[in-house]
Amino acid sequence: MSKNTSWSVDLLTGLYRAMLLIRFTEERIAALIEGGEIKTPCHLCIGQEAVAAGVCAALNQEDSIWGGHRSHGHYLAKGGNPHALMAEIFGKATGCSKGRGGSMHLVAPEIGLYGTVPLVGATIPLAVGAGLASTLRGDGHVAVAFFGDGATEEGHFHESMNFAALYRLPVLFVCENNFYSTHMALADRRPQDNIAQAADLYGISGKRIDGNDAVVVHEAALEAAARARAGQGPTLLECRTYRWRGHVGPAWDLDVGGQRRRELEEWLPQDPIPRLRWRIAEAGGHLDELERMEEDVRAEIDAAVRFARESPSPDPGELLHRVCIPRN
Amino acid sequence: MSKNTSWSVDLLTGLYRAMLLIRFTEERIAALIEGGEIKTPCHLCIGQEAVAAGVCAALNQEDSIWGGHRSHGHYLAKGGNPHALMAEIFGKATGCSKGRGGSMHLVAPEIGLYGTVPLVGATIPLAVGAGLASTLRGDGHVAVAFFGDGATEEGHFHESMNFAALYRLPVLFVCENNFYSTHMALADRRPQDNIAQAADLYGISGKRIDGNDAVVVHEAALEAAARARAGQGPTLLECRTYRWRGHVGPAWDLDVGGQRRRELEEWLPQDPIPRLRWRIAEAGGHLDELERMEEDVRAEIDAAVRFARESPSPDPGELLHRVCIPRN
Amino acid sequence: MRRLTYAQAIREAHAQLLRTDTRVFVCGQGVWNPWYAGKSLLDLDKEFGRRRVLDCPVSENATTGAAIGAAIVGMRPIVFHARMDFMLLAMDPIVNQAANWSYLFAGQVQAPIVIRCVINRGGEQGAQHSQALHGLFAHVPGLKVVMPSTPYDAKGLLIAAVRDGNPVMYIDDRWLYDDTGDVPEEMYEVSIGKAAVRRHGKDVTVATTSFLAAEAMKAVETLAALGVDVELIDFRSVKPWDRDLLFSSVGKTGRLVVADAAWQSGGFAAEIAATVTGELFHALKAPILRVCLPDAPAPTSAVLERAYYIGAGDIVAAVQKILH
Amino acid sequence: MRRLTYAQAIREAHAQLLRTDTRVFVCGQGVWNPWYAGKSLLDLDKEFGRRRVLDCPVSENATTGAAIGAAIVGMRPIVFHARMDFMLLAMDPIVNQAANWSYLFAGQVQAPIVIRCVINRGGEQGAQHSQALHGLFAHVPGLKVVMPSTPYDAKGLLIAAVRDGNPVMYIDDRWLYDDTGDVPEEMYEVSIGKAAVRRHGKDVTVATTSFLAAEAMKAVETLAALGVDVELIDFRSVKPWDRDLLFSSVGKTGRLVVADAAWQSGGFAAEIAATVTGELFHALKAPILRVCLPDAPAPTSAVLERAYYIGAGDIVAAVQKILH
Ligand SMILES: Cc1ncc(C[n+]2csc(CCOP(=O)(O)OP(=O)(O)O)c2C)c(N)n1
Ligand SMILES: Cc1ncc(C[n+]2csc(CCOP(=O)(O)OP(=O)(O)O)c2C)c(N)n1
Ligand SMILES: [Mg+2]
Numbered sequence A, B: 001m002s003k004n005t006s007w008s009v010d011l012l013t014g015l016y017r018a019m020l021l022i023r024f025t026e027e028r029i030a031a032l033i034e035g036g037e038i039k040t041p042c043h044l045c046i047g048q049e050a051v052a053a054g055v056c057a058a059l060n061q062e063d064s065i066w067g068g069h070r071s072h073g074h075y076l077a078k079g080g081n082p083h084a085l086m087a088e089i090f091g092k093a094t095g096c097s098k099g100r101g102g103s104m105h106l107v108a109p110e111i112g113l114y115g116t117v118p119l120v121g122a123t124i125p126l127a128v129g130a131g132l133a134s135t136l137r138g139d140g141h142v143a144v145a146f147f148g149d150g151a152t153e154e155g156h157f158h159e160s161m162n163f164a165a166l167y168r169l170p171v172l173f174v175c176e177n178n179f180y181s182t183h184m185a186l187a188d189r190r191p192q193d194n195i196a197q198a199a200d201l202y203g204i205s206g207k208r209i210d211g212n213d214a215v216v217v218h219e220a221a222l223e224a225a226a227r228a229r230a231g232q233g234p235t236l237l238e239c240r241t242y243r244w245r246g247h248v249g250p251a252w253d254l255d256v257g258g259q260r261r262r263e264l265e266e267w268l269p270q271d272p273i274p275r276l277r278w279r280i281a282e283a284g285g286h287l288d289e290l291e292r293m294e295e296d297v298r299a300e301i302d303a304a305v306r307f308a309r310e311s312p313s314p315d316p317g318e319l320l321h322r323v324c325i326p327r328n
Numbered sequence C, D: 001m002r003r004l005t006y007a008q009a010i011r012e013a014h015a016q017l018l019r020t021d022t023r024v025f026v027c028g029q030g031v032w033n034p035w036y037a038g039k040s041l042l043d044l045d046k047e048f049g050r051r052r053v054l055d056c057p058v059s060e061n062a063t064t065g066a067a068i069g070a071a072i073v074g075m076r077p078i079v080f081h082a083r084m085d086f087m088l089l090a091m092d093p094i095v096n097q098a099a100n101w102s103y104l105f106a107g108q109v110q111a112p113i114v115i116r117c118v119i120n121r122g123g124e125q126g127a128q129h130s131q132a133l134h135g136l137f138a139h140v141p142g143l144k145v146v147m148p149s150t151p152y153d154a155k156g157l158l159i160a161a162v163r164d165g166n167p168v169m170y171i172d173d174r175w176l177y178d179d180t181g182d183v184p185e186e187m188y189e190v191s192i193g194k195a196a197v198r199r200h201g202k203d204v205t206v207a208t209t210s211f212l213a214a215e216a217m218k219a220v221e222t223l224a225a226l227g228v229d230v231e232l233i234d235f236r237s238v239k240p241w242d243r244d245l246l247f248s249s250v251g252k253t254g255r256l257v258v259a260d261a262a263w264q265s266g267g268f269a270a271e272i273a274a275t276v277t278g279e280l281f282h283a284l285k286a287p288i289l290r291v292c293l294p295d296a297p298a299p300t301s302a303v304l305e306r307a308y309y310i311g312a313g314d315i316v317a318a319v320q321k322i323l324h
């Protein structure tokens, strides 16, 4: 629960719109996969939208974000163009990565997204490097690494935390703990459910928060970003959440074990979208506006799909371009 | 200070002998390097002998140990043949690694030393694997990884701790915190002086102990080994100690910064050998026996050096042997 | 004879090894679930228990290192990497440790580990989920590298790898998992380092790795129809590779095309071409051509993937080029 | 002209880059102390401060990854690895990330990083402190790889690498640090991808990497005394390497020896031999020979080291072999 109750309706509806955009985009992608139109492997973040929305709303355009295999939400929340996202997933030349990257390799440097990649945890050190660059330049920008609970088992997560803590770099380590790495539950991979505690080891600020409450996430991210900008170093946020769909693709992954159905029963009612709607009402917002917003968002996604469908494929004649760039 | 005051004189003199053997061997090696007879880079452990001695005295012959670049002491304390050590350092065919490995690659499988290598922290996961093998075989053996404070900055240290904790493997993580990694002081590499705390993250037993008191080390290792054998999982021991000589070679490394001289002044009086001598006297041991022991040990080292000098060099005709072994 | 798929053959080898040798265990990410391994490890955990078939945390270095450590103390582990790409996080244990262990200690201790890894590409997965990195490992002394292309070899090479006593990289290819072939029920080995002649011919030698063996077979048929008589060699092992067989074939045909679906520069095909040109120069009647991937990462878009990957057509073209 | 040692030339390039380009910084283990880097980074921390010359924790992956991340957001870092062997812990950031970054995103973002690493061998250091792994990196698309052999090239290639805009592996060799040569004071570049002819000749082409250039020069003198006129090419860059220059030389001499002090199997020399045999076959008068390290890890004992390493004598022998 958020301490601060005086969030403006504007801020809340902004968070709401970001979450809707993510949710509806992901659902549309799910349908397009089922329809056979999308082939690139997609890792949907339905259920986890509050993390992307809450964190990105705390950032400036020049702050950088770095993601992984499950990063459609990060791209959209930071302000990435939905047309270019959809076109990328369709493998088109107009995609954000011009058809080279697919769902797992998104980029939008104009809004501070420097790349997402599916090697688990691989962008954590890169985000630390962006923080190091900011420190050297004194530009006040913050770098955010988004990653999952699984990524904390990679050694470079620890190396990166130590590195960022040692030099007090302006980095937010945002762990979306959805309790699974592919089919493997957290308890099968870690002796304790204590990701946030890693912060103690490095003497940095660390928090375990409700990752399904966009306002809670936002508040924590704002505080972390402020600390980072003030030279007080990195923060680790463990955002507890749950992925509704399968590890990859639109299925529900009920085959990972008996606990999955129980967990879904527990988590579906924690849907971050209705939870925020309730807050907006409380803050004096108008729910009918939210409904209009839903229509807007759907229309935008329709347009993005149309754009993607109508876009040309990449030119095979350019297959070998830009392995290296020419010297300018 | 050890809780248990009833250590037998035998045990204490055993520890003492092990430390003497290490100290005198290292000092002899230092002289031989200065004399130009030894060329392979040697990382001496003078000042740190209590860790190797205390831990190895808690182990059975079948328990495995794994080391790094600074492992002469581990080899000797576990019972490795001093002749074969010296011959290896001389690069001779009679060396423990037959002249293939030098100071940084020691082996003595007959006493449970399966290999030491200079890639920092590289044997930590290997020790975990030895623990896994013991668990699968149910043989009750314990595996010990010896490593330095620097190694805890490698991601695989964390991966290994998590892995061993998860499966409750019989592993002792023995960190010799000598406060330096080459020329870099701990404070230049870590935000906090808290290596033992890593154990908390993995929910295992972790202790910070006086690494210059062989009895304290021994007691902690005995307890850890007992826990490991009882299926209670791994332990992390942070043994605080100090390396007298340089990172590599016999010099004193006074060039690493002004604090070095101060630190030496503080640590030289903490010499683990006189500290144990005092305990032996307290336990009713005879100091003149210790003096006889010194002579014995020196004679043994003389013999080892003679053996090494007189041994043949490896046969260059065998240069390419055993890259792979033939199928038997 | 009984027919199995490539994936079933791999699974059967695992099961028989686990059943007959208590030193064998399997570890790695994705061994409890078919998402990554397809049917190649299906239900082994149910049959042999989750201690001997251990699905691991997302820690490639420690998992591989632990398997190597267990091997050094006498076990015979098979450590599984669902994609070669992930294995780059385990290069220290593989290249610095396992590969060196025997040599370093003059053969007194060994690391009899099988590092099984999958090439899993295509399907718009992109650059980091497509790599065929056997060339890196074939450069490293102390590692053996095998790449079965048939169900028979898949089973026989895995058994040979576990029994070999040295570190062996066992590299299989998801594109082959549904291929079927004759596979004996009993345990048998395919010798590491021995290639197979898939077709005898006299005009030109085509030598392949992994799934290109099947592509080459199609190429052979096309070429036969054009009157070209190809001798087709499937390396199966890329380190060590079968010099005797290749040399005797090229000694006869005087012409060689090497097809390897990895980056061309500095890849395995280069080693073959370099060795043949160094040692069999006077038997050569034509340039040795390589049919490899271009020196670029894998793209995602299917349109680009089609342009990127190689197959029968490329082999036909290369053969025609050195004949004319 | 002013003479500097190889190490001084590297240091001067660093200093000038740090002085003239605020985007440049240096990080890695051992940059504050000459133990690892010799004089090649001497006192740079004192001159430019310990923020821009950053000695790092023992964390190769994160340090390399951080340098790459900084590069992606616009810096021009030089990340230092005191030995190539340690860099195997940073293969994911180098091979999966830096090498792919430009291609993955169609050139919209880049990783203009210089990964400097040292080959530091001999002196009874053994298998894990001796490796020359440039062959691994030369296999990977998206990486450039340079190996200067003279003080002049050491300076010019480092400057070119930092300005290149792509990930460049800059590999220097401790055996060269005390070599002296003419080095201009001003900043200048040696083009990446351009080899140098160290001696013109007509009978046979000898092409080398790194310290073997000097060994080859000795070999050339011995051979000249025997009436053999060698054309000597120093690659300087191993990816991309200079096709035009090599082809025109071999087109003239018809004979090629490639000398590269790395493992022979699947190494850089294999790529040269394979390419020449594939594309210049009809110009060749003799087998292409490789002078490389044997396929074994480095031993420690000096007696074994002498048998293991290669030099002028091996080059002379190879040349004589293809002439007779
Ligand atoms: C280095 C690496 N190892 C393994 C994988 C296989 N893999 C892909 S996604 C994934 C799950 C990671 O879990 P988590 O970090 O929690 O992210 P989530 O999928 O839950 O969002 C794994 C293990 C990979 N892509 N990269
Ligand atoms: C992977 C790797 N990185 C860096 C080095 C260089 N190096 C050799 S010894 C050493 C110091 C390690 O410090 P610590 O672990 O504390 O051991 P100590 O030397 O103090 O015994 C370093 C960094 C190495 N050998 N391996
Ligand atoms: Mg997860």
Ligand SMILES: [Mg+2]
Residues within 6 Å of the ligand: B148, B149, B150, B176, B177, B178, B179, B180, B181, B182
């Ligand atoms: Mg230390």
